[in-house]
Amino acid sequence: MTTITKAACIGGGVIGGAWAARFVLAGIDVAMYDPHPEAQRIVGEVLANAERAYAMLTMAPLPPRGTLRFAPSVEDAVQDVDWIQESVPERLDLKRGVLNEIDAHAKPDALIGSSTSGLLPSDLQRDMAHPDRLFVAHPYNPVYLLPLVELVGGNQTSKETIERAKAAYAEIGMEGVVINKEIEAFVGDRLLEALWREALWLVHDDICDTETLDNVIRYSFGMRWAQMGLFETYRIAGGEAGMRHFLGQFGPCLQWPWTKLTDVVDLDEALVEKIGAQSDAQSGMHGIRELERIRDENLVGIMQVLKGANGGKGWGAGKLLADFEARLWAGAGKADVDPTAPAPLRLVETKVNPSWADYNGHMTEFRYLQVFGDTSDALLRLIGVDDAYVKAGHSYYTVETHIRHLGEAKVGEALYATCQVLSTDDKRLHVFHAIHRADGDEVLATAEQMLLHVDAAAGRAAPADPAVLARLQAIADAHSALARPEAAGRHVGQKR
Amino acid sequence: MTTITKAACIGGGVIGGAWAARFVLAGIDVAMYDPHPEAQRIVGEVLANAERAYAMLTMAPLPPRGTLRFAPSVEDAVQDVDWIQESVPERLDLKRGVLNEIDAHAKPDALIGSSTSGLLPSDLQRDMAHPDRLFVAHPYNPVYLLPLVELVGGNQTSKETIERAKAAYAEIGMEGVVINKEIEAFVGDRLLEALWREALWLVHDDICDTETLDNVIRYSFGMRWAQMGLFETYRIAGGEAGMRHFLGQFGPCLQWPWTKLTDVVDLDEALVEKIGAQSDAQSGMHGIRELERIRDENLVGIMQVLKGANGGKGWGAGKLLADFEARLWAGAGKADVDPTAPAPLRLVETKVNPSWADYNGHMTEFRYLQVFGDTSDALLRLIGVDDAYVKAGHSYYTVETHIRHLGEAKVGEALYATCQVLSTDDKRLHVFHAIHRADGDEVLATAEQMLLHVDAAAGRAAPADPAVLARLQAIADAHSALARPEAAGRHVGQKR
Numbered sequence: 003m004t005t006i007t008k009a010a011c012i013g014g015g016v017i018g019g020a021w022a023a024r025f026v027l028a029g030i031d032v033a034m035y036d037p038h039p040e041a042q043r044i045v046g047e048v049l050a051n052a053e054r055a056y057a058m059l060t061m062a063p064l065p066p067r068g069t070l071r072f073a074p075s076v077e078d079a080v081q082d083v084d085w086i087q088e089s090v091p092e093r094l095d096l097k098r099g100v101l102n103e104i105d106a107h108a109k110p111d112a113l114i115g116s117s118t119s120g121l122l123p124s125d126l127q128r129d130m131a132h133p134d135r136l137f138v139a140h141p142y143n144p145v146y147l148l149p150l151v152e153l154v155g156g157n158q159t160s161k162e163t164i165e166r167a168k169a170a171y172a173e174i175g176m177e178g179v180v181i182n183k184e185i186e187a188f189v190g191d192r193l194l195e196a197l198w199r200e201a202l203w204l205v206h207d208d209i210c211d212t213e214t215l216d217n218v219i220r221y222s223f224g225m226r227w228a229q230m231g232l233f234e235t236y237r238i239a240g241g242e243a244g245m246r247h248f249l250g251q252f253g254p255c256l257q258w259p260w261t262k263l264t265d266v267v268d269l270d271e272a273l274v275e276k277i278g279a280q281s282d283a284q285s286g287m288h289g290i291r292e293l294e295r296i297r298d299e300n301l302v303g304i305m306q307v308l309k310g311a312n313g314g315k316g317w318g319a320g321k322l323l324a325d326f327e328a329r330l331w332a333g334a335g336k337a338d339v340d341p342t343a344p345a346p347l348r349l350v351e352t353k354v355n356p357s358w359a360d361y362n363g364h365m366t367e368f369r370y371l372q373v374f375g376d377t378s379d380a381l382l383r384l385i386g387v388d389d390a391y392v393k394a395g396h397s398y399y400t401v402e403t404h405i406r407h408l409g410e411a412k413v414g415e416a417l418y419a420t421c422q423v424l425s426t427d428d429k430r431l432h433v434f435h436a437i438h439r440a441d442g443d444e445v446l447a448t449a450e451q452m453l454l455h456v457d458a459a460a461g462r463a464a465p466a467d468p469a470v471l472a473r474l475q476a477i478a479d480a481h482s483a484l485a486r487p488e489a490a491g492r493h494v495g496q497k498r
Numbered sequence: 499m500t501t502i503t504k505a506a507c508i509g510g511g512v513i514g515g516a517w518a519a520r521f522v523l524a525g526i527d528v529a530m531y532d533p534h535p536e537a538q539r540i541v542g543e544v545l546a547n548a549e550r551a552y553a554m555l556t557m558a559p560l561p562p563r564g565t566l567r568f569a570p571s572v573e574d575a576v577q578d579v580d581w582i583q584e585s586v587p588e589r590l591d592l593k594r595g596v597l598n599e600i601d602a603h604a605k606p607d608a609l610i611g612s613s614t615s616g617l618l619p620s621d622l623q624r625d626m627a628h629p630d631r632l633f634v635a636h637p638y639n640p641v642y643l644l645p646l647v648e649l650v651g652g653n654q655t656s657k658e659t660i661e662r663a664k665a666a667y668a669e670i671g672m673e674g675v676v677i678n679k680e681i682e683a684f685v686g687d688r689l690l691e692a693l694w695r696e697a698l699w700l701v702h703d704d705i706c707d708t709e710t711l712d713n714v715i716r717y718s719f720g721m722r723w724a725q726m727g728l729f730e731t732y733r734i735a736g737g738e739a740g741m742r743h744f745l746g747q748f749g750p751c752l753q754w755p756w757t758k759l760t761d762v763v764d765l766d767e768a769l770v771e772k773i774g775a776q777s778d779a780q781s782g783m784h785g786i787r788e789l790e791r792i793r794d795e796n797l798v799g800i801m802q803v804l805k806g807a808n809g810g811k812g813w814g815a816g817k818l819l820a821d822f823e824a825r826l827w828a829g830a831g832k833a834d835v836d837p838t839a840p841a842p843l844r845l846v847e848t849k850v851n852p853s854w855a856d857y858n859g860h861m862t863e864f865r866y867l868q869v870f871g872d873t874s875d876a877l878l879r880l881i882g883v884d885d886a887y888v889k890a891g892h893s894y895y896t897v898e899t900h901i902r903h904l905g906e907a908k909v910g911e912a913l914y915a916t917c918q919v920l921s922t923d924d925k926r927l928h929v930f931h932a933i934h935r936a937d938g939d940e941v942l943a944t945a946e947q948m949l950l951h952v953d954a955a956a957g958r959a960a961p962a963d964p965a966v967l968a969r970l971q972a973i974a975d976a977h978s979a980l981a982r983p984e985a986a987g988r989h990v991g992q993k994r
Contacts, residue, residue, distance in 0.1 A: 182707075493992075
C-alpha cells in the first residue's frame with residue numbers, strides 16, 4: 003500500500019488521465035478535475051489501456067484499486083488530498099492560475115507536482131502562498147508504463163519537498179530523477195529537441211524519409227539506449243582505454259560541420275504535409291489504438307527482459323520494475339485466501355500475456371508450467387517460505403511434474419490457478435494444481451507436482467522449519483476432506 | 499547458406515573484428531588483413547563475444563562456421579573474394595589509399611563496403627578504377643548484434659551495387675537501410691551528434707551528471723525508440739487528430755530557446771575530467787567486459803521480445819530477427835541426424851539464456867519445458883510437420899507431459915536434448931525426451947510426452963498425413979531396438 007491514499011489530478015488529457023490511472027492502480031483514491039466535456043471518456047480510455055498493460059507487466063499483486071471520481075471544481079478535488087498532480091495545457095498564465103487555485107484550497111503541506119514539459123518551477127510558484135511544496139514532475143508518455151519522472155525544484159521549493167516527492171513516486175513504481183538546476187525543458191526534452199530538430203532537417207532535405215529515419219533509430223541506438231544511456235554506451239566504446247580516451251578521440255568531431263547547428267527549420271505547410279504523407283505511408287496501416295497496443299506490449303516486454311537482466315538482479319527500467327514488485331509483494335501481506343477452508347486454494351490470477359502466444363495466438367505449452375510454478379510459489383509464500391527463508395538457505399524444489407492439457411487459452415484471456423494439497427511430510431509436498439478460465443471456470447490444464455524441501459548449501463533434502471510445516475499441515479488437514487482428483491497418480495498415456 | 503561464401507575484412511579493430519564475426523557465424527570464409535600486432539587477439543575476443551551472443555539470440559540452426567584466416571597483405575586478402583568490408587581508421591587519405599589497393603586486386607564486380615561513419619562515398623571512390631562497386635556500409639556497435647547498416651552510394655556508385663549490397667547484408671541478418679543522398683555522417687550519426695552535443699552542455703553546465711542523464715534516457719524515450727522510432731512515436735502522441743495536427747502543435751516549440759543551438763561546447767581537459775569522473779562513479783563498479791556482456795544480454799532479450807511482438811508477427815528489429823531465422827531454417831534443410839540409427843535423436847543444442855535464470859542463477863523450471871517443446875518441434879520438422887503442413891490446418895498438440903528434474907543447469911551452460919520415440923499410431927505420438935549437460939552428458943531432466951495429431955479447424959484428433967506417418971514409423975522402428983527408459987510410464991511420487 004502507498005503512504006499517500008488520496009490524490010487529485012487537475013487536468014485529464016492523455017497525461018493527466020495516465021497519472022490518474024497510475025494512482026488508481028496503485029490503490030490511491032483519485033479526484034479528477036477537468037472541465038473538458040470529453041474528459042470522462044478520455045480518462046476512461048487511458049485507464050483501460052493502463053489496466054491492460056499492468057495485467058501484462060507484473061504478476062505481483064496490485065493493491066485493491068483506488069476510486070476515481072470527477073470533481074466539480076479544483077477546490078472540491080484538492081481540499082482533502084495529500085498529493086496533487088497538475089497537467090493542464092502548457093501556458094504559463096494558465097498554469098499559474100490553476101496552481102494558485104490549488105494552493106489556496108489544498109492542505110499547506112500537500113505535495114503539488116506540475117507535469118509541465120518546459121516551464122520553470124520558479125515561474126510557476128511565483129504567486130503561491132506555499133510555494134515550497136511546488137515542484138516539476140515531468141513524466142513521459144505512456145505515463146502509466148514509462149517509469150521516468152523528472153523532478154525539478156524552483157528557487158522557493160524546499161529540499162524536503164523533493165525528498166518527499168521522490169519517495170511518493172517510488173511508491174507508484176516511478177523513479178524521480180532529480181535535476182540539479184532548473185532550465186527550460188529540463189534534461190529529457192532538451193535531448194529530444196536537439197535530435198528532433200536534426201530529424202526535421204534530414205526529412206526536409208530529402209536525405210531520408212520518416213520510415214527510414216525511424217528504422218535507423220530502432221535498429222541501432224534505440225536498443226542501446228533502452229538499457230544503457232549515452233555515456234555508459236560510450237564508456238564501452240572507449241574500451242579498456244577508458245572514457246577519457248574516448249572523449250579525446252570524439253572531441254574533434256564536434257567541430258565537424260555535422261549538424262545544422264545554427265539554423266532552425268521552418269515547419270511550414272509544405273514540410274508538415276511532407277512528413278504527414280510519409281508518416282501515413284509508414285504507419286497508416288495501423289490505427290492509433292493499434293499502435294498504442296503494440297507499443298505498450300513492446301514496452302512491457304522490454305521491461306520484463308530488463309527485470310531478469312544482470313544475472314537476475316535487474317537492470318535499468320527492469321531494476322525499477324523489480325523494486326516496484328518487491329514493494330507490491332511486501333504490501334500484499336498474506337494472500338487473501340482462507341487456508342483452513344475445505345476447498346482448493348485460489349492462489350494466482352493472471353492474463354495471457356501477448357509474449358506467451360504461439361503462432362496461433364494460443365498460450366504456448368511451457369507458459370502453462372510458468373503459471374503452475376507461480377502457483378507453487380504462492381503456496382510457499384502462504385506457508386512462510388518467503389525471501390528471507392530462501393536467503394537463509396532452505397527452499398522447496400520441484401522434482402516431478404505431470405501436466406495434462408485439456409483446453410486452450412487465448413492472448414488476453416483472464417485465468418486463475420488453484421492448488422489442492424494431496425499429501426505432505428517433513429520433506430515432501432505433493433500438490434495438484436489446475437488452471438481455469440476466469441470466465442466460466444473451465445479447467446484448461448492440470449499439474450500434479452512433487453516438491454522436496456532442500457538445504458541448498460548442502461545440496462540435499464532436509465526437513466522444513468516446524469512453523470512452515472505447521473502452516474502446511476493446517477492446509478493439508480483442511481484438504482483431507484476433498485476428493486482426490488481423478489487425474490492424480492496417473493502416468494502419461496494411461497487409459498481412463 | 500549465404501550466396502556469397504568468401505569475404506575479406508580489411509581492418510580488424512572492434513568494428514572490423516565484429517564484421518568478421520558476423521561473416522564467420524553466417525558461414526562465410528573470411529580473410530582478415532590488419533597489420534596491428536594485436537589484431538589477432540582483438541578479433542578473437544570480439545568473435546568470442548559474438549558467439550556467446552548468438553547462442554542466446556536464436557535457436558535457429560546457424561550454418562557451419564566459416565573459416566577465419568589472417569592474410570599477409572591486402573592483395574592476398576581480397577584477390578579471390580566477392581565481398582570486402584573496409585574498416586580502417588577514419589582518415590580520408592588513409593581510406594582512399596586502402597580502397598585503391600583493394601580496388602586494384604579485387605575482382606571487378608566484388609562488393610566493396612566502407613564502414614566509415616562520416617566520410618562521403620564520392621570522396622572515397624574518386625581514384626578507384628571500378629568506383630561503381632564502392633558504397634558506404636555504416637554499422638553500429640556491437641556490429642554482431644545490432645542489425646542496422648546504413649547504405650550510402652556516391653556519385654559513381656551503381657544502383658545495382660546498392661541492390662546487391664542490400665541483399666547480401668540481409669543474408670547475414672542485417673537491414674541495409676538505404677540513404678537517399680550522401681551527406682557527411684549520414685543519418686544515424688547526425689542524430690547522435692545533435693543529442694551528444696546537447697548532452698555535453700547539460701553536464702558542462704551541471705544541470706545533471708552523466709548517470710542522471712543516462713537514466714533520463716533509458717527510463718523514457720530509450721525504450722520508446724528501441725521499438726518505434728521518432729516519427730511513429732509522435733504519430734501516437736498526435737492521437738486521432740493525426741500527425742499533421744501534432745506537428746502544428748509542436749512547431750512553435752522549435753523557436754523556443756531550448757538548445758544551445760549556436761554554440762559548440764569546448765571539450766577541454768576540465769570537461770573531459772569531469773565526465774570521466776562522473777562516468778567512473780556511474781559505471782566504474784562494472785568492468786568493460788562485464789558491461790559488454792550485460793549489454794549483449796539486454797540487446798538479445800529486447801530483440802527476442804520484439805520477435806514475438808505484434809501478435810507473433812514480429813516488430814522492428816525483432817521482425818528482422820524472425821526473417822533471419824526463417825532464412826537459417828530454410829538453409830538448414832533437414833536436421834543433421836540419422837533417423838534410422840538405433841539411438842535417441844539428438845535434436846536440440848542450446849545454452850542457458852540469462853533471461854532463463856531464477857534468483858539463484860539456475861535455469862527456471864518452466865524453461866525446461868520450453869526446451870522439451872523445442873525438442874518435440876524439431877522431431878516434427880524432421881518428419882515433415884513444417885510451416886506449410888501446419889498452415890494447411892494440421893498439427894500435433896501436446897496433451898500430456900511428465901517431467902523429472904534430476905540436476906541443475908547454470909546460466910551459460912551448453913545443453914542438448916535427445917528424443918526417443920516410444921510408440922506411435924496414426925494419431926498418437928509417444929516420446930521420451932532428455933536434457934543433457936553438453937559437458938559430460940549428465941541427464942538434468944527428462945520428459946515423457948503424448949502428442950495427438952489434430953485437425954485444427956475441426957478441433958479434433960485426425961490421422962496424420964501418410965508421408966509423415968511413414969517417416970515417423972521409420973524412426974519408431976529404429977527405436978524399437980532401444981530399451982524402454984526406466985522412468986517412462988511412471989506417475990508422480992511413484993516409488994522406485
